[in-house]
Amino acid sequence: MKNFIKNNALSLFFLAAFLLSLVGQSFAGNADANQQRLAEGGAPLSWVSYVTSSDFTADVAENWQSEYLQFLLFILATVWLVQRGSTESKKPGEEGGESDAEQKTGRYAESDSPAWAAAAGWRRSLYGNSLGLVMGAVFVLSWLGQSVSGQASYNTQQLAQLEDPVSWGEYVVSADFWNRTLQNWQSEFLAVLSMVVLSVYLRQRGSTQSKPVGAAHDTTGVEG
Template identity: 30%
Template structure:
């Protein structure tokens, strides 16, 4: 019984020792990601209150907003691009004194042709298979990073477009798509331009509509004052012989 407990403890200790870097990175990622979600939820709700909206989202609800998608994949986009370029550039460029660079004065083991390597049980399957599988395997790391980069860039654009449209709709403006085409909101923006109030105003657009109406009224009052000032001048000019 004691031997079994000792063996189990040794396996756990060996697991932590052999995978300490991975576990530490995953723990830090999880902590920072949760912190970003909590801070993002608080910021999102504060911006909603500043826009005169009583709508408040929960942490789960924030995960479905464009703000969360944009903030998340904006960070991932830069990281995947950085790692992809790092993989590609270190395959061709050198840096004296850097442990990440290939040897400058000697042959690099990673440049050996896998087609000439001895095949053993530990040899990866693409190397044993050869042909197209080996060609794809040779560039698989860079391809994986660039696929993740372009996927993150697309999701960044979609999340940013959604967040941008939410803000425009709150101000009574027309929403736009990622392709630049615009669609007219069924209520709010067009009525604000004509100076007519909406029959069913929403809390989000009440401030923008009132500001539009106030701007129209101020413009009309200024034009009326300008007309009344010019009236005496026109009468005097008509009275001259």
């Protein structure tokens, strides 16, 4: 168990941080929602009722979809685009999907390579793009979840104001949906931009996201 925790400490740390943040969001959101309901003369919601509500689901899903969109675009963009001096970039001149020898696929696969890396045809192609495909699938599912739960939450407000509910198609082109969506997207894109550019000039000793402290600014694709 000790070795398992040590060997998986990074993922366990972020899993714990995710769960604690999600639970904290549920309690804070429940308290905020109940304050609004009481101010409007309504009855408060229990915690269980709140975490199974469309409001909570929409809030969670809209954050998830923006995060996975960020990773999806970053994964795909770094195949073809470079940033000289950044740890987040390949070296200029290495753009593209690389050769089988560089990727250790097909006849260049090694004894400890994943089985599908050595396979031929669709299995190698599928495995060779599996990270982007999974990130893309989670993004699409999260986006759909946000749109459906967001529609339900929006229609609840519409009915409370004695206004007509909207269809799913009407909601996904509405200002409410895109306001919620784009405010998350812009922050994710800014965060990626900051990491790409700041890693050219700034350092964090011992981090895989930073070059060695003494590395030149134009050193590209090197992590310390």
